[in-house]
Amino acid sequence: MSFTKEQINFLREAIVPYMSEKRYAHTLGVEEMAKRLGSICLADKVSELRCAALLHDVAKELSDEESLMLLAEYAEISEEDLLSPPAFHAFCAPIVIRRDFPEYATDDIISAAFKHTTGGEDMTLFNLIIFLSDYIEEGRAYRECTALRERLFAELEKAKGEESAAMIHRAALSELQATVAHLKEKGRYINPRTQRAMESLLKKGYTAL
């Protein structure tokens, strides 16, 4: 699926009321990063990646209560997912996208938005680009994020053909491992989707970057 420049520009304006200035700046950073990574290894889906990036946090400013109300109607949520309030906005994003932005509700965009916080089993390259762009966009200043961004682009410079997609998988694995380590350190709940995302990358033979 591809979107025109006008559709992307429209969406960039349409999401403004859904988020704070700070989150909007982050969202534009994710769009830019998704465009950059997509041009390297998923060129036919760059416009769709940009729309997914613009929409990924569209439910982020809902309260837990509002999110739970939406989730009560969403059948694919498990008991375990209800233990992950920080991921509610990702689980709610497909509902908000289908309701308010139906013309952008493609399978790729819906699934990338759903998986952008916890990850999930068998993530597609499209899913991984959004997941990773959220973590390494230029506005992220945490050392883990900036270091991974630098490592990834250094590798992408040298990569040929298929190797760049493999680098995205490896960088996503690094992100997942860093996230799990961080959650463990803070004594916070780790959603099984995150564990499954890591396992499925490891099973495919990827190593962290």
Ligand SMILES: [Fe+2]
């Ligand atoms: Fe985000």
